[in-house]
Amino acid sequence: MLSKQDNELMCRTHPGTAMGDAMRRFWLPAMQLSEMPASGADPKTIELLGERFVAWRDESGRPGLFAEFCLHRGASMQLARAEGDGLRCIYHGWKFAVDGQVLETPNVADPKFRERIKGRTYPVREAGGFLWAYLGPRDQEPAFPQLPFMDLDDDHRINAYAVVNCNFVQVIEGLVDSSHLTVLHASGLAKTAGVDLDFAKKTTHMQFDASPQIEADETDFGFHYVAMRGAGEGRRMARVASFIAPCFVANPNGDLWFAVVPVNDERCNFYHVWWNAEKPIGQEPLRTQQLSFVGLDDETLTKHGMTAATCDGPTAMGWQNGYHQDRALQRSGHFTGLASFTQEDAACSVSGGPIRDRSQEMLSTADIAISRLYRVLLACARSVREGQEPPSLRVDVSHVVGTSAEIGKDEDWRSLVPQHRIVKPTRAAQPTGRTH
Numbered sequence: 284m285l286s287k288q289d290n291e292l293m294c295r296t297h298p299g300t301a302m303g304d305a306m307r308r309f310w311l312p313a314m315q316l317s318e319m320p321a322s323g324a325d326p327k328t329i330e331l332l333g334e335r336f337v338a339w340r341d342e343s344g345r346p347g348l349f350a351e352f353c354l355h356r357g358a359s360m361q362l363a364r365a366e367g368d369g370l371r372c373i374y375h376g377w378k379f380a381v382d383g384q385v386l387e388t389p390n391v392a393d394p395k396f397r398e399r400i401k402g403r404t405y406p407v408r409e410a411g412g413f414l415w416a417y418l419g420p421r422d423q424e425p426a427f428p429q430l431p432f433m434d435l436d437d438d439h440r441i442n443a444y445a446v447v448n449c450n451f452v453q454v455i456e457g458l459v460d461s462s463h464l465t466v467l468h469a470s471g472l473a474k475t476a477g478v479d480l481d482f483a484k485k486t487t488h489m490q491f492d493a494s495p496q497i498e499a500d501e502t503d504f505g506f507h508y509v510a511m512r513g514a515g516e517g518r519r520m521a522r523v524a525s526f527i528a529p530c531f532v533a534n535p536n537g538d539l540w541f542a543v544v545p546v547n548d549e550r551c552n553f554y555h556v557w558w559n560a561e562k563p564i565g566q567e568p569l570r571t572q573q574l575s576f577v578g579l580d581d582e583t584l585t586k587h588g589m590t591a592a593t594c595d596g597p598t599a600m601g602w603q604n605g606y607h608q609d610r611a612l613q614r615s616g617h618f619t620g621l622a623s624f625t626q627e628d629a630a631c632s633v634s635g636g637p638i639r640d641r642s643q644e645m646l647s648t649a650d651i652a653i654s655r656l657y658r659v660l661l662a663c664a665r666s667v668r669e670g671q672e673p674p675s676l677r678v679d680v681s682h683v684v685g686t687s688a689e690i691g692k693d694e695d696w697r698s699l700v701p702q703h704r705i706v707k708p709t710r711a712a713q714p715t716g717r718t719h
Contacts, residue, residue: 285641285657292668293660294450294638296545297333301668302660304419306332306529308667308676310427312542312554313348313416314338315442316409318591326370328361331416333547336405338414339381342367347381348416350403354379355388379404411435411556412442423672429681432540432558438565441557443579445625446594448601451530451551452660453632453639454543458532459524459652461495461510467627469618495522497648498696499655501707504528504678506659508652509696510535514689521696522687525703526656528675529663533685540685549637550594553629555579578623587626606630651709678704 285293296303313331319338320327326339328351335351337360349360349370358374369386371378378387379402388397406417406424411433417424432440447454457463465472496519499508505528514520522535532541542554557564557573564573574580584590587607588599600606606621608630613620621627646654663673682702690696697705 284644284646287640287642289657289661290638290641292664293657294452295548296451297548301664302529303332305663305667305673306545307417307419308423308673309419309425309529310408310415310417311530311544312413312552313407313544314414315444315554316412316414317442319346319414323365323367325365326361326363328359330546332418332545334418336416337361337363337370339365339370341369341381345381346407346409346414348405348407348414349379350405352403353377354385354400354402412437412440413554425676426679429679430540431681431684432556435558435560436565438563439559439561440565441570441573442554443574444552444554445579445584445589445629446546446550446591447553447589447629447632448550448594448599448637449633449635450548450638451543451545452656453635454551454553454628455526455530455532455656456653457628457632458534458541458543459508459526459656460650461497461508461522461524461652462649463631467619467631468624470616471624471627494649497651498709499651500697500703500705500709501655501659503704503706504675504680504683506652506655507700507703508655511690511696517692518689519692520687521690521699523696523699524652524685525683525700526652526659527680527683528659528673531680533683535685535687537684537686553625576623578625583622583626587622587629589625589629600626600629600633602634606634 292301296306314329320340322340322344323342326337328335328337337349337351339347341347351359351361353360353372353374355372355375355377358372360370360372362373363370364373366378369378369380376387376389377385380386381404383402383404385397385400385402408415408427411430495510495512497508497510499506505526507523507525509521509523511519511521524535525533527533530543534541538558540556544552544554546552564570571580585593586598588594588596593599607626609620619627621630666673684700686699688699
C-alpha cells in the first residue's frame with residue numbers, strides 16, 4: 284500500500300508537480316503521426332501532462348509543437364492562421380516558425396525587435412509512427428531513444444491507441460501484472476487456439492496457470508520481471524516484461540511495445556505498437572484482424588468511448604453505463620461480459636476511480652512487479668523534487684527487450700536478458716545479468 288501523499292506524488296503530472304517535471308525530462312509520444320495535420324493544414328490542439336499544445340506542419344512538411352498560448356498576449360494558437368512557413372496569431376499578427384523563430388511582428392515598428400525574442404516551441408521528432416516531444420528544460424535535453432520498430436515502415440508496423448479515463452499508473456499496473464491475464468482474459472485466451480495471429484499464438488498457454496511464479500529486478504532503465512508457468516517435463520515458460528521509465532513497457536511477446544502517456548491526471552493515451560520486419564502486418568487484412576482481436580478497432584473503441592472524439596461523451600466507460608458489461612453474455616459463459624482484452628483491462632482500471640486510492644490495497648506475492656513500479660516511479664519524482672535527474676534519464680534503452688522462452692527447472696530466467704543492467708535483484712543470489 285501507499286500513503287495518500289506518495290500516491291499523489293506518483294500520480295500527479297500537471298505543471299509544477301514532481302512527477303510532471305520528471306516526465307517532462309524524457310522524450311514522450313505526443314500523438315500518432317496519422318493524426319498530425321498535413322503540410323499547411325489547420326493547427327491541431329492536443330493535451331499532454333495537463334497542458335495544451337498546438338501541433339502543426341509548415342508548407343515544407345516540418346512538424347512543430349507550440350505552447351498553446353501566444354508569446355505576445357496569450358491568445359490561443361489554435362486560432363492561428365496557417366501561412367506557409369509559419370503560424371500567424373490572429374490577435375496582433377505575430378508569426379512563428381516551427382522552431383520558434385519569430386518571423387513577423389507587424390504591430391511593432393522596430394524591425395529588430397523580433398530578433399530578440401523566440402516563440403515557445405518544443406523539440407520534436409518523427410519516428411515509429413509517432414510525433415515525439417521533449418517538454419523539459421532545453422539545455423537538459425536527453426538523447427533521443429532508439430527503439431526496435433523505429434526503422435520499419437508502416438507496412439511492417441501497427442500503431443493504435445485507446446483513450447482511458449483514469450490515471451496513467453492504473454493502466455501501467457495492468458501491463459506489469461501477469462497473474463491477471465489467466466483470470467480477467469480467460470474467455471479471450473480460450474479463443475486464441477487456432478487463431479493465425481502471432482499475438483494469439485504467443486499468449487494461448489497463459490490460460491492454464493493463474494498463479495505463475497513472479498520475480499522482479501530493479502534495473503538501470505526501470506525494472507524487469509518474469510512470470511514463470513509450468514511447461515511440462517521439468518520445463519518452465521518464462522515471460523519477461525520490461526518497464527522503461529517513465530511510462531513504457533516492452534511486452535514479453537517481443538514484438539509489442541506500449542506507452543501510457545498522461546493526457547492529464549485523470550486520462551491517458553494507451554499506445555500500442557506491433558512490428559514484424561518480415562510480415563506486412565500493417566497491411567490489410569492483417570492490420571484489421573490484429574486490432575479487432577484485441578479490441579483496438581475503431582468500431583469497438585468508439586462504442587466504448589475510448590477515442591479522442593468520444594472519451595467525454597455518454598459512451599465513455601463508467602459506473603453509469605456499467606462499463607458496457609454485458610451481463611447476459613456473462614451469464615451465458617463469457618467470464619467478464621466485456622468486449623475484448625482492451626475493454627477488460629480498461630474497465631478494471633477505470634472502475635478504481637480517476638486516481639485510485641492505494642492506501643488500503645492489499646498486495647500479495649503476485650504483485651511483486653506492482654511494488655517495483657511504485658518504487659521506480661516514486662524514485663523519478665523524488666529525484667527531480669530534490670533537484671537531481673531521474674535515475675534512468677541517460678540510459679540507452681535500445682537494448683531493452685521483452686522476451687519469452689522455455690527454460691529448464693533450474694535455469695536462471697535472467698539468461699534471457701543478459702544485456703539488462705540489474706541494480707537490485709529480487710533475491711541475494713547473483714543474477715545472470717550485469718550488476719553495479
